[in-house]
Amino acid sequence: MVRGKFITFEGIDGAGKSTHIGFVADWLRAQGKTVVSSREPGGTALGEKLRDLVLHEKMHLETEALLMFASRREHIAQVIAPGLERGDWVISDRFTDASFAYQSGGRGLARAKMEALEAWVHPDLQPDLTLLFDVPLAVARARLDATRTLDKFEREKQDFFEATRAEYLRRAEQFPERMRVIDSTRSIADIQQELAAVLAKLL
Secondary structure, eight states, rough: OOOOOEEEEEEESSSSSHHHHHHHHHHHHHHHHOEEEESSSSSSSHHHHHHHHHHSSSOOOOHHHHHHHHHHHHHIIIIEEEEHHTEEEEEEEEHHHHIIIIIIIITOOHHHHHHHHHHHOTEEEESSSEEEEEOOOOHHHSSSSTTOOOTTTTTTTTTHHHHHHHHHHHHHHTTTTEEEEEEEEEEEHHHHHHHHHHHHHHH
């Protein structure tokens, strides 16, 4: 059995990544691939319970990071690893890059602690491709749906998101072989044309 591929979607809240997850899934299915679409935190029954806690409850920063990785460990065990072993293409709305961006970049948790958690929870697993949707902070904030209730991350101040975005871009420079920065200020059609070209190289 040929191992499947693991694709992750990243970006600050309002960057537009969610708009393109369905497109990528449909494009891959059109190429004959079996696609498993998931998200973090969440992706499993336990993960969704942890997601609700992380997104809405006040807690110590290290508790927040540990819960993120607890959800991730379950996600890998139940969804990601089995899917890849079957030969499926697993796509996830966020993965460990998000923890570095939000808990380390945005909240200031020591990067060494994040690296230790990463090495413990998934020492031999990294995405084959990470699509980082990037926009200026003002654009991202304007895109957030004002009609819905924002979670505790989405309610953060400007400096939090500036630091989060900066950490995402730092990660992209650190791991250029797997992270592709997508200029998400462009039209949906232009972005999807780029996504199709990037995915074609991965086939």
